[in-house]
Amino acid sequence: MSDQLAYVGMGLMGLPMAKRLLAAGHRVAVWNRTAAKCAPAVEAGATLAGSAAEAARGAAIVFMCLTDTKAVESAVFGKDGIAEGIARDAVLVDFSSMAPEATRDFAARLLAERGAHWLDAPVSGGVPGAEAGTLAVMAGGDAAAFARAEPYVRAMAQRFTLMGPSGAGQTTKLCNQVIVGSLMCVLAEATRLATNAGIEAARLPEALAGGWADSKPMQICVPRMVSGTYDPPLGHAYTMLKDLDTARLLAMQKGSPLPMASLAAETFRMLIAREGEEADALRIFTLTEPQGREQP
Template sequence: MSAPLGYIGIGLMGLPMTRRLLAAGRTVTVWNRTTEKTAPALADGAILGDGPAGVARAADIVCLCLTDTRAVEAAVFGPGGVAEGGAAGKILVDFSSIAPDDTVRFRQRLLDECGMEWVDAPVSGGVPGAEQGTLAIMAGGEASAVEAVRETVMLMAARFTHMGPSGAGQTAKLCNQVIVGCTMAVLAEATRLAEDAGVDAARLPEALAGGFADSIPLQLFVPRMVAGQHEPPLGHGHTMLKDLDNVRTLARETGTPLPMTSLAAETFRLLLARGGNDALEIYKLSARKRLD
């Protein structure tokens, strides 16, 4: 537990996760493409790294949480990337959500270039889970590497489940997004139906608590939908759509029919085209944020 840590990507998820590591007394070197975003972490005791390579040189375990495959590839293999500062015995833990086949390819490339292991560890639980340390994290990779980072990861999570070899964590996250993406669309429809029928939709979470329709998304998002609340942000619509598109790619490769997921993905695509990328625009399906 004394191993120095690194964290690349100090965003909505990365900042609270880094803060939990710092609160546990760990030494954390951080880097973000927009340096200003590291200020809160630095104020809490983090050290500013000299690019991703500098973070990798300073840390035995390098955590990564970035938007998409392109951002991950640039941070790890681009000029001044993690691969330049990595070495055998170090481990990269990627909390980003990217396609499983990209993870498998990146893991082998990093191992070949510098001997550093790669654990794919996408997360579920959103910003509240990151702040409270209650994230569910699904891991793929060599068992020895997963176990080597378990104590560190558990400072940020309630569960850390090894799902199988490289890419298995990302596949499990895609299954998670099938459920979450479809649920978000259905919750928005239920909220609008209640309001259109003259029922106070704000009372749905209370009324349905403990029943078969109850869920964390129901309790968390329906009040925000009713209020048309977008701040503080809990995520971005473009991130969900990226994940659902990755789900559909995997489904085509495996011959898996996903009619509900396909509809949810196209609903997100429509709403983002009309409303923009900066919020979970699925709220616009709710009664007070209708699309005419």
């Protein structure tokens, strides 16, 4: 476990994940397009790299968590990107979420150009899961590369599952987002109904614990909605909408109906139109507020 590691992307998820690697005693080089975002990781013991290529140089495993397909392509194959520094037979573990087809294309290109392996490994669990090391990670790619990455991923996640070949992790994440995105909207409705009907909505998680309506989103999201706790954000509205739109595109290609997820996507689109892309996804609760009443 003494290999040099790299982590590219110090956003809401990447920073706490990198800090968990450092807390486990690993040597980690970090890079982010906005260098200032690396400061907390550097304070925790990381080495600041001058580019993504520099971070990847000499690393046995390179981790990455970025916003979308365009950001991933730029960070890997752009000027001073990961592909310029990654070693032959190294493993790139991509925690970003994107279309399965794009992941397969990128994986094939990295293998052909650099002889390095790509694992698509999107995560579920949000910022709390990243901080606590309780994320669920669903992977696609080569079994040998998965086995090499697993000891390190276990420092950041409680579950790391190989779902199949390249792209399988991204497909599994889209299924996850169909469930989570739709559930967030349903929880907002139920919480507003409780509030408008005069019961203490904050006690819903307690009252429903252990029943069929209980879930981790119920226990985490409802208290935040009721109290109006949106800072720091649980996750950005843009990220959820991106994933739901990707799921809808895949569903159209496969002839799979997604009526509930489609409604959820339009709900998040309304939130973004009103509050911007970086609004906390849980602020969909404010969309249920009748006009003339204060919003938390």
